[in-house]
Amino acid sequence: NAGVTQTPKFQVLKTGQSMTLQCAQDMNHNSMYWYRQDPGMGLRLIYYSASEGTTDKGEVPNGYNVSRLNKREFSLRLESAAPSQTSVYFCASSEPLAGRSEGYTFGSGTRLTVV
Amino acid sequence: AQSVTQPDIHITVSEGASLELRCNYSYGATPYLFWYVQSPGQGLQLLLKYFSGDTLVQGIKGFEAEFKRSQSSFNLRKPSVHWSDAAEYFCAVGYQKVTFGTGTKLQVIP
Numbered sequence: 001n002a003g004v005t006q007t008p009k010f011q012v013l014k015t016g017q018s019m020t021l022q023c024a025q026d027m028n029h030n031s032m033y034w035y036r037q038d039p040g041m042g043l044r045l046i047y048y049s050a051s052e053g054t055t056d057k058g059e060v061p062n063g064y065n066v067s068r069l070n071k072r073e074f075s076l077r078l079e080s081a082a083p084s085q086t087s088v089y090f091c092a093s094s095e096p097l098a099g100r101s102e103g104y105t106f107g108s109g110t111r112l113t114v115v
Numbered sequence: 116a117q118s119v120t121q122p123d124i125h126i127t128v129s130e131g132a133s134l135e136l137r138c139n140y141s142y143g144a145t146p147y148l149f150w151y152v153q154s155p156g157q158g159l160q161l162l163l164k165y166f167s168g169d170t171l172v173q174g175i176k177g178f179e180a181e182f183k184r185s186q187s188s189f190n191l192r193k194p195s196v197h198w199s200d201a202a203e204y205f206c207a208v209g210y211q212k213v214t215f216g217t218g219t220k221l222q223v224i225p
Contacts (some may be wrong), residue, residue, distance in 0.1 A: 031211060040124075042205060042217040043159075050211060058212065092160060096211075102149075103149050104213065106158035 002026050006091050006107035013081045014112045017112040021110050023029065023091030031094045034058075034066060036087040038094035043090065049074055081114045088112070117142045119206050119216035127222040128196050129144075136219050138206030143220040148189040148208040150180055159205060165189065176200070198223045 004025045013019055025032065030051045035043040035058075045058030047066040063085060065077045074093075078085055083108050088111050092104035118141045126219060128134055140146055147166050151159040163174025180191045201223045206216040208215040 033213075035215075040217060043215040045214075046213060046214060049181075059214075092159075094211075103161040103164050104151075104159070106151075107161070108158045 004084065004091055004107035006089075006110050007040070008110060009108070011110060011112050013078075013112065015114060017077050017081050017084060019081065019112075020078075021089055021091075021112075022073070024073045024109060025091075025093040025103065025105070026072065026092060027095070028071070029093035029095040029105070031096070033067065033078045033092045033094075034064075034074070035059065035090045035092065037069055037090060037109075042066045044087050046076065046089075074110065078112075082114075086094050086112060086114045117208050117214045119208050119214055121206055121216035121219050123203075123219045124217070125220045125222065127224060130198050130225050133189045134200070134221070135203050135222070136189075138189045138191065139187050139215060140206070140208045141187065142208050146189075147210050147213075148180075149213070150174065150178070150189075150191050151205045151207060151215075151224045152176075152201045155199075155202075160219075162191070162204075163185065163212060186189060190208075197209050198221055198225065204211050 007022045033048040034046040044060045048054045049068040052071045067075045091107040120139045149164045150162040165172045172188045201220045203220045205218045207213045
């Protein structure tokens, strides 16, 4: 019962490099999310996908792109990494039941350092 | 816009003592409210949630939270803290786009 799987767990990038963070869930959830966590700032929403085929910006989308590849997978791409994108990135999924939010299931995170 | 305030950045309690973590929210309608816990190096785990009904909700690990609409609060409580409860706790509000507070780090001393 894997839940939400994120890869890689750790990554160091040089400024200007690109990379894609991968996320997959095996719970048949419709909604998926990308958050970043920075000390003292909690979690901030980057992008989300309410259902397969749709994506929307969150609070801090600049410098990122996303792809909802299928119902299971939701990737986050940094086209040209900047030191300000050094953070811990979390993917999450959820499935509202009868119009009620049941909360998120989180992955274990990707710790990204941009030098 | 929805928002969450956790006024305590860091709290220290003795093992066996009671715990209350504060959370205040701003939300335009009936709020979906959550508490999550994060152990070091881990993702977040859902402790409990509130949408409607009984304003005192029970969660996992012996935690409970009380929704007070008049005070826009959703405080987390535990009667007797265990050393394994040391972690960071996040309050959150929202339906699909959830907004998180900045977290409260709990230290438990023997």
